[in-house]
Amino acid sequence: xxxxxxxxxxxxxxxxxxxxxxxxxxxxxxxxxxxxxxxxxxxxxxxxxxxxxxxxxxxxxxxxxxxxxxxxxxxxxxxxxxxxxxxxxxxxxxxxxxxxxxxxxxxxxxxxxxxxxxxxxxxxxxxxxxxxxxxxxxxxxxxxxxxxxxxxxxxxxxxxxxxxxxxxxxxxxxxxxxxxxxxxxxxxxxxxxxxxxxxxxxxxxxxxxxxxxxxxxxxxxxxxxxxxxxxxxxxxxxxxxxxxxxxxxxxxxxxxxxxxxxxxxxxxxxxxxxxxxxxxxxxxxxxxxxxxxxxxxxxxxxxxxxxxxxxxxxxxxxxx
Amino acid sequence: xxxxxxxxxxxxxxxxxxxxxxxxxxxxxxxxxxxxxxxxxxxxxxxxxxxxxxxxxxxxxxxxxxxxxxxxxxxxxxxxxxxxxxxxxxxxxxxxxxxxxxxxxxxxxxxxxxxxxxxxxxxxxxxxxxxxxxxxxxxxxxxxxxxxxxxxxxxxxxxxxxxxxxxxxxxxxxxxxxxxxxxxxxxxxxxxxxxxxxxxxxxxxxxxxxxxxxxxxxxxxxxxxxxxxxxxxxxxxxxxxxxxxxxxxxxx
Numbered sequence: 001x002x003x004x005x006x007x008x009x010x011x012x013x014x015x016x017x018x019x020x021x022x023x024x025x026x027x028x029x030x031x032x033x034x035x036x037x038x039x040x041x042x043x044x045x046x047x048x049x050x051x052x053x054x055x056x057x058x059x060x061x062x063x064x065x066x067x068x069x070x071x072x073x074x075x076x077x078x079x080x081x082x083x084x085x086x087x088x089x090x091x092x093x094x095x096x097x098x099x100x101x102x103x104x105x106x107x108x109x110x111x112x113x114x115x116x117x118x119x120x121x122x123x124x125x126x127x128x129x130x131x132x133x134x135x136x137x138x139x140x141x142x143x144x145x146x147x148x149x150x151x152x153x154x155x156x157x158x159x160x161x162x163x164x165x166x167x168x169x170x171x172x173x174x175x176x177x178x179x180x181x182x183x184x185x186x187x188x189x190x191x192x193x194x195x196x197x198x199x200x201x202x203x204x205x206x207x208x209x210x211x212x213x214x215x216x217x218x219x220x221x222x223x224x225x226x227x228x229x230x231x232x233x234x235x236x237x238x239x240x241x242x243x244x245x246x247x248x249x250x251x252x253x254x255x256x257x258x259x260x261x262x263x264x265x266x267x268x269x270x271x272x273x274x275x276x277x278x279x280x281x282x283x284x285x286x287x288x289x290x291x292x293x294x295x296x297x298x299x300x301x302x303x304x305x306x307x308x309x310x311x312x313x314x315x316x317x318x319x320x
Numbered sequence: 321x322x323x324x325x326x327x328x329x330x331x332x333x334x335x336x337x338x339x340x341x342x343x344x345x346x347x348x349x350x351x352x353x354x355x356x357x358x359x360x361x362x363x364x365x366x367x368x369x370x371x372x373x374x375x376x377x378x379x380x381x382x383x384x385x386x387x388x389x390x391x392x393x394x395x396x397x398x399x400x401x402x403x404x405x406x407x408x409x410x411x412x413x414x415x416x417x418x419x420x421x422x423x424x425x426x427x428x429x430x431x432x433x434x435x436x437x438x439x440x441x442x443x444x445x446x447x448x449x450x451x452x453x454x455x456x457x458x459x460x461x462x463x464x465x466x467x468x469x470x471x472x473x474x475x476x477x478x479x480x481x482x483x484x485x486x487x488x489x490x491x492x493x494x495x496x497x498x499x500x501x502x503x504x505x506x507x508x509x510x511x512x513x514x515x516x517x518x519x520x521x522x523x524x525x526x527x528x529x530x531x532x533x534x535x536x537x538x539x540x541x542x543x544x545x546x547x548x549x550x551x552x553x554x555x556x557x558x559x560x561x562x563x564x565x566x567x568x569x570x571x572x
Contacts (some may be wrong), residue, residue, distance in 0.1 A: 216391030
């Protein structure tokens with residue numbers, strides 16, 4: 001509990017740093033004393049605060065989505081980007097952008113979430129047809145499925161001159177976050193809270209179908225609830241800032257090593273860890289070639305694959 | 321009382337359980353024995369609604385298992401299958417606590433906590449209660465699963481090969497514990513067992529299956545006899561009386 005509090009404080013400090021990193025000069029004393037010029041105040045409230053909030057919301061909800069997915073699929077290495085979910089969300093967003101460009105963002109997000117749900121269901125259907133029990137083959141199947149769906153999206157985008165948009169959706173980046181363009185992410189947080197409320201069900205589902213039935217829960221219903229949460233969070237994040245790879249995989253796995261898998265206990269950890277990790281990666285991306293920026297997806301990809309490799313290499317002991 | 325009426329299950333061409341009608345008495349220990357592939361585990365899975373049956377019906381104290389709501393049944397009947405592969409990293413205490421889920425839905429009250437500590441104590445796991453399941457030996461893990469099922473505190477406890485992974489001492493301890501659960505707490509215990517001597521020593525009632533059908537059933541005295549066992553297992557089995565119990569000898 002004390003460590004969790006420390007982690008929370010560390011995340012707050014990162015958030016504070018994130019507020020004051022940028023090309024424009026915004027200083028805290030000036031803001032507090034009211035001597036800051038109008039431009040600095042505006043930048044602070046229109047760009048910096050929304051960006052920091054967006055980072056924390058997206059980080060926490062994406063990490064929780066990964067956790068939920070790992071519980072319901074019962075595999076440590078699945079998350080929205082290794083199960084075809086993110087790619088399906090992108091396809092859905094592309095399709096709705098083409099067919100109904102005048103729809104409000106919320107409706108487009110809903111279509112994207114539906115596609116994400118369908119893609120994930122397809123992933124699970126394929127898993128059922130291929131009775132493989134190897135821990136690593138499951139995410140491989142997901143990555144392949146994601147590749148196929150991504151190819152369909154690329155084909156459509158290429159034909160319709162939307163390649164640039166598609167690239168932006170697939171490459172998470174917070175530099176474009178402004179007030180009025182990130183609020184959908186609060187819906188992701190709602191998904192995270194729902195996951196916390198239903199945490200015990202997901203833990204039971206993580207014990208397997210037989211255990212779940214024995215304890216009187218409807219396994220299918222828990223699965224569907226979990227996948228709906230995962231799909232909505234993935235779609236919300238994709239539509240607002242673009243997909244963030246690896247996040248949902250790394251954070252829950254690191255948390256599991258320390259605190260285990262009882263979701264009632266791990267959700268707060270995963271939320272704080274996800275927010276902190278995204279903040280850190282974004283700050284690095286902003287500083288590394290200041291005053292220019294590197295998209296967070298790139299930083300996350302580099303850090304994430306290193307941690308992923310570490311997790312893979314220690315798998316034989318852990319996953320048996 | 322558990323009553324199965326004409327239940328069957330097939331996988332493709334092969335019929336695993338073929339029209340079994342049984343009534344298992346309330347109270348005591350009932351063991352289901354029989355050769356590999358006789359359909360014992362499948363029968364237990366259908367009785368406990370883990371597996372849907374192709375035809376027939378099962379009632380537990382008058383409740384139809386395929387129609388009764390899952391959480392109602394979960395307070396009457398618990399089931400533990402063999403080969404429980406758990407990917408979730410839980411501590412022993414967490415796992416056993418989930419046995420209270422049908423009652424508490426995740427919010428444990430004082431009564432739940434008493435049950436949890438009792439179940440952990442029964443299976444001699446107090447010292448291990450904070451350990452993660454993946455840090456335990458196969459036998460310790462098996463005991464933790466049984467503790468969870470006992471913590472569920474149901475009238476009927478169904479266990480598929482509960483002695484798997486247990487050494488002699490713990491296998492004996494497990495059977496004694498189940499005997500105590502039956503006599504002191506009035507539970508009805510139904511087991512699938514491979515070792516016919518364990519079945520003979522500790523059961524009240526034995527059901528023998530062969531080729532998906534019930535080959536014979538009855539009290540231990542009628543079942544553990546050379547002619548009955550030899551025809552079930554298709555091998556020579558001698559039965560000796562030792563310390564007032566029937567022990568089979570089949571080591572050629």
